[in-house]
Amino acid sequence: MAQPTPTPAFPLSGKAVRPQSDSDIRRCLLCERRAGSVCAGMDEASLAVLARSSRKIQLPPGTTIVEEGDHAGAFFNITAGTVKLFKSLPDGRRQITGFADAGQFLGLGNTDVYPFGAETVNAVQLCRFQRQQLEALLIDLPRFERNLLASVTERLTEAQEQMLLLGRKTAREKVASFLLGRLAIGCQADLSALPEAEPLASVPMTRVDIADYLGLTIETVSRTISALRREKIIASTESHSIRILAPATLRHIATGQPQA
């Protein structure tokens, strides 16, 4: 429980840590995703500790990151791409509880098994932390713990919004809400700092994923998107993104306002 000096390698439970290169140590320092993530606002010494405790990993689309019920041995921070989190019933019915985009963490839990599964939607880059190691670090990195609390609280708020959607919205309202939620996500282009009114929704996931996220079938999702397109509220589906032609109208639909 004593504060570790920042230089020596960490003892990893039963498994030696490989020697760290300078680039490893600087990885966190130079990370573009740091601001807005749980690694935000930390001093260089703390970042060095983080860098030493994590590994950068690249994953192709459709890769399983964690499986529901697996031993919860790791914690992840997504630095690029989109991940889907889900829970399933024995007969195969699936509910996607959220999409985690770049900058979000993943894998926190209060039991020793993951209460959800996670799979990459597209090409994903993430930092993997050993859970045990991270928990020990929390004591010495109060800012990290504070960030975690804020982040989990934000996820919980989103989950409550999604419960309203799943329990009380119509298919049309669900799809409208989904599209709005995908606005301004993954504007990883250098064109950042562009007016956030950019009406382009990032939709890297398939209809199956969207349906499982909204509690609908793929047919209903497809029909609803077609209807919105016919009404000129959204544009013809471009690849993995949808242009919003009438954001205000879509917002009205999403919140259940009578008109439109």
Add this chain to the structure above:
Amino acid sequence: MAQPTPTPAFPLSGKAVRPQSDSDIRRCLLCERRAGSVCAGMDEASLAVLARSSRKIQLPPGTTIVEEGDHAGAFFNITAGTVKLFKSLPDGRRQITGFADAGQFLGLGNTDVYPFGAETVNAVQLCRFQRQQLEALLIDLPRFERNLLASVTERLTEAQEQMLLLGRKTAREKVASFLLGRLAIGCQADLSALPEAEPLASVPMTRVDIADYLGLTIETVSRTISALRREKIIASTESHSIRILAPATLRHIATGQPQA
């Protein structure tokens, strides 16, 4: 940001703290709900700080605790009774995102307004903390912050389970899941430490609340409960509690297993 000494009264933003009696200071120390709550595992000095920062409040059934959109000025710890948390659409559709029973906290958020409403279901007793004051305390009460993180994480896990229910379960499965979730809740009697197999579900809320929690109508909830009763899976509705006659069967139904 300096560590406050534990004895002097806290400066409360713009508002003087009333003189504290010994009983106030001991309130937290003697609180039966402490274990299992965010106030667990703290030393006496910290508890004294907590006691000084909070007020005990009694509320009758149907009382609004916080309103969605209100300035998030307070944080609560429920010590008796049940509270419902909910979000609403402009046209009145409502989704109850959770019931908070004794021992749970309520009111954490990452914006300056509450993203949900909260109302008492029955007679409720709670401790009210000033948010601003509590945030300052967090730095000096690391155990409290750790408890908060664990608690919010648990709420998030429950929220994910509820999303699976709302998006993918049938009415029958929803009601079965709800009843199982209400088992072993509010066994505030002195008969605690009794075998947890006690098949009595605490249901202090109305059919309207249950319907808004499960994403159903009151008629469907009523019909489904009647059906389970007809099938001898649950007993005739006692006042504010339902006896589970066949827990195993109910569990099968809740998880979507084919039989029963």
Add this chain to the structure above:
DNA sequence: CGACCCTTTGAGGCAAATCAACTTTGGTGG
């Protein structure tokens, strides 16, 4: 005892699911 609220039960309608083709997209190899 009657007014009010909550709950239960019944009859019919509808939004979304299911079932069933058909079309488009994207990748692979000849």
Add this chain to the structure above:
DNA sequence: CCACCAAAGTTGATTTGCCTCAAAGGGTCG
């Protein structure tokens, strides 16, 4: 470059689980 194929998406016809509308029981409290 294009033929081929599998996967993803779209569209239509039909079914159905739950909602809506309606009305009849219980409980409680003044």
